[in-house]
Amino acid sequence: MPDPKPKPEQEKGPGVPGALRPRLVPRPGLAGEAVYANVVRISHAPSELVFDFAHSLPGELDVPIKARVVLSPLSAKLLQRALADSLAKYETAFGVVNVPQGKSLADDLFRSPETPKPESE
Numbered sequence: 790m791p792d793p794k795p796k797p798e799q800e801k802g803p804g805v806p807g808a809l810r811p812r813l814v815p816r817p818g819l820a821g822e823a824v825y826a827n828v829v830r831i832s833h834a835p836s837e838l839v840f841d842f843a844h845s846l847p848g849e850l851d852v853p854i855k856a857r858v859v860l861s862p863l864s865a866k867l868l869q870r871a872l873a874d875s876l877a878k879y880e881t882a883f884g885v886v887n888v889p890q891g892k893s894l895a896d897d898l899f900r901s902p903e904t905p906k907p908e909s910e
Contacts, residue, residue, distance in 0.1 A: 828852060837861060840857070
């Protein structure tokens with residue numbers, strides 16, 4: 790007897806012909822939960838990389854970690870590849886993302902606001 794609820798097909802995974810990629814299914818209680826981060830601290834050990842994501846506001850000295858993601862070195866490398874691919878597609882659709890040239894990115898993101906110059910008449 791056929792299954793009354795046919796399961797949607799899974800996507801084909803990369804690399805191995807016929808391999809299936811798991812579908813991401815929201816867990817109850819987490820569906821729709823998003824974390825905005827403008828700061829990430831990356832640390833590593835021989836067997837893992839740890840990404841601590843936070844949301845920093847100007848003037849805050851203590852910034853609470855909002856999410857921590859721990860990846861194997863292989864998973865981190867695959868994430869790097871996926872990010873590069875996604876950013877390339879984004880730039881094709883919306884234009885190049887320019888990284889500010891300063892002492893550091895943090896200097897550009899968290900500098901004091903400049904006083905507007907008076908308009909000359």
